[in-house]
Amino acid sequence: MHKSKARHIQLMKKYTTLALIGAIVAGIAGLISIDAISATSLVTMQGASDFHESGLMIGHVTYEVRGADGQIKQYLQGDNLITKQGTDCAAQAIFDNMGSEVCDLTGSVGFGYIAIGNSTDALVALASVDDFELDVDAVGTGKEIKRSDFIDADITANGGGGTKVVISNSASPFTFTDLGPLGTRVTQSGLFDAAVSGGNMFSIRDIPDSLGGILVKNVDTLAVTWTITLTSGP
Numbered sequence: 001m002h003k004s005k006a007r008h009i010q011l012m013k014k015y016t017t018l019a020l021i022g023a024i025v026a027g028i029a030g031l032i033s034i035d036a037i038s039a040t041s042l043v044t045m046q047g048a049s050d051f052h053e054s055g056l057m058i059g060h061v062t063y064e065v066r067g068a069d070g071q072i073k074q075y076l077q078g079d080n081l082i083t084k085q086g087t088d089c090a091a092q093a094i095f096d097n098m099g100s101e102v103c104d105l106t107g108s109v110g111f112g113y114i115a116i117g118n119s120t121d122a123l124v125a126l127a128s129v130d131d132f133e134l135d136v137d138a139v140g141t142g143k144e145i146k147r148s149d150f151i152d153a154d155i156t157a158n159g160g161g162g163t164k165v166v167i168s169n170s171a172s173p174f175t176f177t178d179l180g181p182l183g184t185r186v187t188q189s190g191l192f193d194a195a196v197s198g199g200n201m202f203s204i205r206d207i208p209d210s211l212g213g214i215l216v217k218n219v220d221t222l223a224v225t226w227t228i229t230l231t232s233g234p
Contacts, residue, residue, distance in 0.1 A: 060227040061205045068219040081127050086202035108193040111202040114224050115147040115190045122187040127206040134188045146174050168225035185213030
């Protein structure tokens, strides 16, 4: 076969392969874009940079926004960070809840309070295992905005897949009535053991910058569900 013809065939194969890869990528991008702009946005928040597994405890969180008509407007889910304070408090509660060597549990009734915040700082820096509260903007425009009443955890015994602890305010979701016409964007949530600001924080979740937070407006409701799985090892 003539050299120029052979090279032409090789180039055609190369570009055919590239075109196929491009078509696959374009198809995936199309699915993502459809998902992102749909009226009911179903998005999974994930990535090595914002996933954290602490020992044998793994955390997961979901957000569900509904409008005045009760229809889902946005749904997000992703893994969360279990903080150093969270593991310290867990150890303190399990092995010596009368002491305070690593965590002060005075007055604590368990990590049954879900808090949400709208700090724009949360869109810049990812949540860290060193965090002990939700972010507050330097200018004070973004902070913790709501905290749920105490939620009794729903615990499922270990049947081989780990013991699951679910804390959800879906039965009494956050409501919004004084946000103004533009609403606000929830950028963080955390799991605490106190009814008011402060207390110990067990875990935290930032909404990725790419999503710009969760937009909520007056008459919307927001249900947040935390699932903590305690595994029993290999």
